[in-house]
Structure formats: C-alpha cells, structure tokens
Amino acid sequence: MANADNQSDKPGLPGQQQGQQSRSGQAESRSGQSGGLSRGLTQYGDAGFSMFLRKAFIKGAGYTDQVLNKPIIGIASTGSAYNPCHGNMPQLLEALKRGIMLAGGLPMEFPTISLHESFSRPTSMYLRNLMSMDTEEMVRAQPMDAVVLIGGCDKTVPAQLMGAASAGIPAIELITGSMLTGSHRSERVGACTDCRRFWGKYRANEIDANEIREVNDQLVASVGTCSVMGTASTMACLSEALGMTVPGGASPPAVTADRMRIAEQTGTAAVDMARRGLTIDQILTADAFENAMRVLLAIGGSTNGLIHLTAIAGRTGYTIDLEAFDRMGRETPVLVNLKPSGQHYMEDFHAAGGMTTLLRELRPLLHLDAMTVTGRTLGEELDARPDSFDQTVIRPLSNPVYPQGGMAVLRGNLAPGGAIIKQSAADAGLMEHEARAVVFENAQDLADRIDDPDLDICDQDIIVLKNIGPKGGPGMPEAGYIPIPAKLARAGVKDIVRISDGRMSGTAFGTIVLHVTPESADGGPLAWVQTGDRIRLSVARRELSLLVSEEELAQRKHQNPVSPRGAARGYEKLYFDEINQADEGVDFRFLANPDAKGSIPRT
Structure with missing residues (x-):
C-alpha cells in the first residue's frame, strides 16, 4: 500500500498547504470534478471562498488539514431502531472505519432511508425507489471519492445498488449479515421459512396458542437478516456475484468476527477503489449481470431477486430478457441446499465456504474475466481464495438439489x-x-x-x-x-x-x-x-x-x-405517475439509463 501521507497519493484537493489554494485547485473546484473535499463544490463565482468556507465548517468537527487531504470515503449508514436486520450497525461502522483509516482514507458517515420488511407501510417495495433516490442524491451532493453502502434487509441492498449505479462513483456494498438460528423444543428454527411453516400449523390447529408464542421467541435468535435463502440472503449472494462486495462478503452471519473482518476489508478496498478510480460502471457490466443470474438460479434464490436485478440493470442501460433467462435456467441447476428450496440455513452456507464454493462449482458457466471491487477479476479472486473442502450444503453440478434453476x-x-x-x-x-x-x-x-x-x-x-x-x-x-x-x-x-x-x-x-x-x-x-x-x-x-x-x-x-x-400529491403521485411493471424492475421510468446497452443474458 502506498504511503498514506504521500501528497501524490491524494485526490486533487485545493489547499495543499495549510489552507492555501493553488491556481489548479481553483480550476478543479470550478469544474466540480476534482476529488476529496473539492468534489461537487457549490460556488457562486469565487471557488476559493467556497472551499475556504467548506473547510472552516468541517474543521469545526475537529479535523486537521492533514486528514482532510486524505481520500474521502462516504459511508451510507442505514442503522435504525425500526430495522433489527441492521442491528449490528455500530460494530460494522467501527470495523469499516478502521479499515478505511488503516488504508489512509477519511471515513465520513451519513444517514439515508432505512427499510425493514415488517416496519414499512404500505410495503418496503413501495419505498425502495425512494431509498434509491435518497442514496443517489446524497452520494452526488456530498464530497466523497468512493462510497461504502451498508445494507442487508431485502430492499436496502437493491435500492443502494440502483442509486450507486446512477451516481456513478466508486462504490462497494457491505452486507449486514444473516441472523443466527434458534431452537424450539430441540428443533432448529430460523426466520422466516419456519415462521410460515409454524403459522401454517397454527392455522391448521396442529399446534396451540402456547406453542406459537414459544416459537415466536426462537425464530429470530439475533440481529441480522433472515437465516434462509430469502430475499436478503439472495441479494447478498447476488452482490458478491456482481463483484460489488469483497470476496466472501455475502455469507458471514451478522454477529460474528468473520463479518467484522469483512467490514474492515471493505474499508481498505474502498480506499483502493478511490485511488484507482474504479467506478461502478466498470463492475456492473453485462458479464457481471449474467454471472448474477446464474447464481440466482443456482441458489434457488428469491423471486424478488429477479425484479431487483432488472431494476439495477435498468439503471446501467441494460434490459433483462426473460426468455433468455428461462433458457439459462434449464442449464443451471439449484446447487445450494437451503430453505425454502432445501434444508439448511445461511450459517451452514457460510461454513461450507459460501460463495467461493458455489462459484467454483459454477465456474464453467461464468464469465471469469468480470471485474470486481478489488480491481481483480472474478477468476483471479477464485484462484486466490482458500481451497474448497468436502461439505454437503453446496452440491456439485453432477448432483444438484433440483435439476433446473430455481x-x-x-x-x-x-x-x-x-x-x-x-x-x-x-x-x-x-x-x-x-x-x-x-x-x-x-x-x-x-x-x-x-x-x-x-x-x-x-x-x-x-x-x-x-x-x-x-x-x-x-x-x-x-x-x-x-x-x-x-x-x-x-x-x-x-x-x-x-x-x-x-x-x-x-x-x-x-x-x-x-x-x-x-x-x-x-x-x-x-x-x-x-x-x-x-x-x-x-x-x-x-x-x-x-x-x-x-x-x-x-x-x-x-x-x-x-x-x-393515481394520487394528488407527494411521493404517492410520483409513484403512480412513473412506476413501471415487474418485467421492467418496478422502477420509475424517469430513472432508467437512457443509454441503451442491449439485453441480458445474451444466450
């Protein structure tokens, strides 16, 4: 890693010496295209004074010129008392900031909308596009050389990837991680496939009110996202398949040391992305989307994953060809034995090697030259990961859980x-x-x-x-x-x-x-x-x-x-005026990228 104090390593920043503004710095500020604290500088004819004010206010928080010359890494924080799926946010932030600072960057946390499935009215999907707009505009509005997106609950990750794809700067996803499983009368249980199974038993009078109360205490054993291959776990796996997380970023449970280490590595990677200028459009390519579709089919993933992938693709100029996706499904079997398509939980998927094990099994079907947030290709990352080992959760292509895609x-x-x-x-x-x-x-x-x-x-x-x-x-x-x-x-x-x-x-x-x-x-x-x-x-x-x-x-x-x-006013009016259909990702029409790049998959 380059010396973090070396001035040549820093983004072009006005005021290289104790608040003095260079001529080149003034030009960069006027264009709004320079890095660091100069990015997106609002000014009214005197860029130097605008930077002078910006630095004066941020110094009120105790920052020095030395640290303000570092690459600035924004952190889109989605912690909320209404979102227990993100309940490990304080620990994630600590580890993430550690990684950023060790790599010579300046972490700058900012809040965005946070959505939880059970606490969003009328539905989190109704608000997903609003969260994507919030994420995009906050990334655009504030100076940052790269952004770390912290998401987990179902609609948060797609909303963040949609917003980041539209904003266009270097971006990396940090998944909050899945919850631990619980135990009910010696039976292992986890949200939320088992929620539905036990409620079905209750509706059928197979269990009584006392037992349904008992199991309610055990289904969610810790903070984190659902412990099965629901939408949150699906989007975690798809994020890694897209190349948008560090290797191994999809599967560690929320309350584990592995998840904290992923957070630290994410911080380090974000600084490296800022220095490389590795923007999101270099990662979210047609090859990356095709890899993600293979993974969606192979994990028996949530049907919601297809809608979200379609929306993310639309922000990059791609459309999803459902007929080609179906043909892809006929040759991509389900390999991951997790509920609701199988028997196991995300803890078991992680213990089996997670996405590395799965991607190695799928290797003949993948585009291995797709770029990832590390600056290396998917194939290079798979070669660099620890060796695979015998396990029973992730099946080989020769012995699938289900012979076609999910x-x-x-x-x-x-x-x-x-x-x-x-x-x-x-x-x-x-x-x-x-x-x-x-x-x-x-x-x-x-x-x-x-x-x-x-x-x-x-x-x-x-x-x-x-x-x-x-x-x-x-x-x-x-x-x-x-x-x-x-x-x-x-x-x-x-x-x-x-x-x-x-x-x-x-x-x-x-x-x-x-x-x-x-x-x-x-x-x-x-x-x-x-x-x-x-x-x-x-x-x-x-x-x-x-x-x-x-x-x-x-x-x-x-x-x-x-x-x-329709509706008369507010977000509801915008929603009804602009929403498109499921085959287009349920996104707003005006947010689609007008630069059409073609259909995917290309099979």
Whole structure:
C-alpha cells in the first residue's frame, strides 16, 4: 500500500498547504470534478471562498488539514431502531472505519432511508425507489471519492445498488449479515421459512396458542437478516456475484468476527477503489449481470431477486430478457441446499465456504474475466481464495438439489408480459394442473373471505388474487403468498395453486405463480378472470393460460374497464405517475439509463 501521507497519493484537493489554494485547485473546484473535499463544490463565482468556507465548517468537527487531504470515503449508514436486520450497525461502522483509516482514507458517515420488511407501510417495495433516490442524491451532493453502502434487509441492498449505479462513483456494498438460528423444543428454527411453516400449523390447529408464542421467541435468535435463502440472503449472494462486495462478503452471519473482518476489508478496498478510480460502471457490466443470474438460479434464490436485478440493470442501460433467462435456467441447476428450496440455513452456507464454493462449482458457466471491487477479476479472486473442502450444503453440478434453476418464466394469454414461479419450492404434483379459478378481487376481499367456512373451494381449485401488483397494491406487496383457506388447512391440505400479480417473500414456498404482467390494475388480462373460469398451468411447457375465448374477454373488458389509479400529491403521485411493471424492475421510468446497452443474458 502506498504511503498514506504521500501528497501524490491524494485526490486533487485545493489547499495543499495549510489552507492555501493553488491556481489548479481553483480550476478543479470550478469544474466540480476534482476529488476529496473539492468534489461537487457549490460556488457562486469565487471557488476559493467556497472551499475556504467548506473547510472552516468541517474543521469545526475537529479535523486537521492533514486528514482532510486524505481520500474521502462516504459511508451510507442505514442503522435504525425500526430495522433489527441492521442491528449490528455500530460494530460494522467501527470495523469499516478502521479499515478505511488503516488504508489512509477519511471515513465520513451519513444517514439515508432505512427499510425493514415488517416496519414499512404500505410495503418496503413501495419505498425502495425512494431509498434509491435518497442514496443517489446524497452520494452526488456530498464530497466523497468512493462510497461504502451498508445494507442487508431485502430492499436496502437493491435500492443502494440502483442509486450507486446512477451516481456513478466508486462504490462497494457491505452486507449486514444473516441472523443466527434458534431452537424450539430441540428443533432448529430460523426466520422466516419456519415462521410460515409454524403459522401454517397454527392455522391448521396442529399446534396451540402456547406453542406459537414459544416459537415466536426462537425464530429470530439475533440481529441480522433472515437465516434462509430469502430475499436478503439472495441479494447478498447476488452482490458478491456482481463483484460489488469483497470476496466472501455475502455469507458471514451478522454477529460474528468473520463479518467484522469483512467490514474492515471493505474499508481498505474502498480506499483502493478511490485511488484507482474504479467506478461502478466498470463492475456492473453485462458479464457481471449474467454471472448474477446464474447464481440466482443456482441458489434457488428469491423471486424478488429477479425484479431487483432488472431494476439495477435498468439503471446501467441494460434490459433483462426473460426468455433468455428461462433458457439459462434449464442449464443451471439449484446447487445450494437451503430453505425454502432445501434444508439448511445461511450459517451452514457460510461454513461450507459460501460463495467461493458455489462459484467454483459454477465456474464453467461464468464469465471469469468480470471485474470486481478489488480491481481483480472474478477468476483471479477464485484462484486466490482458500481451497474448497468436502461439505454437503453446496452440491456439485453432477448432483444438484433440483435439476433446473430455481425459477421458471411462464407465458400465455393470462400473462402476456410473463409470470414467475419458484419451481424448486413448489409441489411437483401441482406444476401440471388445470382447474377452476376461485377469485379474490383485492387483499381486503381475501382477508374478508379466505377463512369463511362457506367459501366454495376445494384443494384442486386455483386461487387467483388481483390488484396486488406495482399499482394495485400499491407497491407490489408480498401478498402473493396467499394462505391456504382455513377449512382446507384443517383438512390437511399443505399446498394449492395460487396466482397473483404480486410478490412473495423469498422465504416462502408453494406452487405460487407471481408477477403476472401486465398487472390487473394496469389493464392486464388478470383483471377479468372470474370465479369458475378454467386456468391451465404447465411449468414444463412454461404456460399460464386462461381457458376463456378472446371474444368473452373482450366483452368483459368492455363491460368493466380498468380505471387508472393515481394520487394528488407527494411521493404517492410520483409513484403512480412513473412506476413501471415487474418485467421492467418496478422502477420509475424517469430513472432508467437512457443509454441503451442491449439485453441480458445474451444466450
């Protein structure tokens, strides 16, 4: 590492000597393109005075000229009392700042919006784009040569990567890490696949109120994100696959020494990125996105991961080709044996070697020359990591958990823009199914009738839930995990085909069709499905069809037109005016990169 006190190592900064401003420094300040404290300098005809004021105010916090000449590393902090997934933030910040200072940088922490799945109304997805805008604008507004993005809970990591991709400076992700597992009556449990499993038992009267209270104390054994391959763990793995974390950054649990060491290494890497000028566009390339898609399929990752990858890609100018993604899935099996597609937890994934072990298994399918935040390629990093070892959590290509990728893309007259099913977590006996639809018009209708003992439904029917898409929700809530009607649950039914234009948690499981596009609130065919219609699902043929004539559908559309939904003011108005559909990442249209770079994957 270069000497941190060597002036040639520092970003071009006005005032090389005790507040004296050079001519070249003035020119850099006027352009707003120099590094360090000069970056983004606001001035009104006298750049020297603007820098004089900026330094005067920051010195009020006790900084000296010597430290202000270091590379400035911004830290987007998402600590919040409402976000227990980020509850290790103080320890992460301490280790991260240590790494930055040891490498000769100046850490500058700043707050942004923080989102937690259970504490965001109406849904964290509704606010993801707002957090991405907050992240982008704070990175642009404040002087920093690189930024460390600290995220973990489901929507925080994609929001940060979206914002950083738009801001364009050197950026690196630091994952908060997963929670530890707990124990309930000698059974290992962890959020939140086991949350759903035990609640299903409670709804079916298989366990009583005392036991559901007991297990509630054990499901979340520490701070950190969900301990299974839910959306948070999926986005952690995808961040590393994209090259946006230091090697090994995805898997260490939140409250471990390994996670603290990753934080320190992240700080060191951020300073190196600033000195190299290794900007995010050099990392988020088509090759990187294709690698991430392979990993999404191989980990049996959350269906939400596809939406988030699509949104991040859109910020860089790429579009996701769902048909090509589906073809990729036919040759990329699920290798990671974690709930909800398997049996284990993130602690076990980490103990098995984490992403290094997985990426080595996938090596023949990956672009090994993709750049990472270390300044080395993915292939170089895999070669440099410790040797792999025998373990049972991450399977070889020759012995997969599931023979195809975790997700399949469905098409048909019910989903002209596509729909998604997590086939690795579905009932094989229901994936080729034709039956009668039982329709719920919206989430309130579902809540009012799903447990009605007089509900006309059997285990062979198909539940259809409308108006929970990006506009209908609003915010595309995770209501796609429709509960089994109480009378069926109590009769022992564990799964039933469910279809909606919404999402489901990555921790969820079942034969559930999601992301039906266009959504019902946007005039998609789902809007005109009626109870009694026949629907055909064929995962083998990638088909989702409503067995109703085009003439009948046209008549229903004429008789019951969909009224556009909007709002009068504030973020809600911006949301309804600009939100796009699931196949476009549920991002705001005006935030997409206008520099079109083509479709990915390119297979």
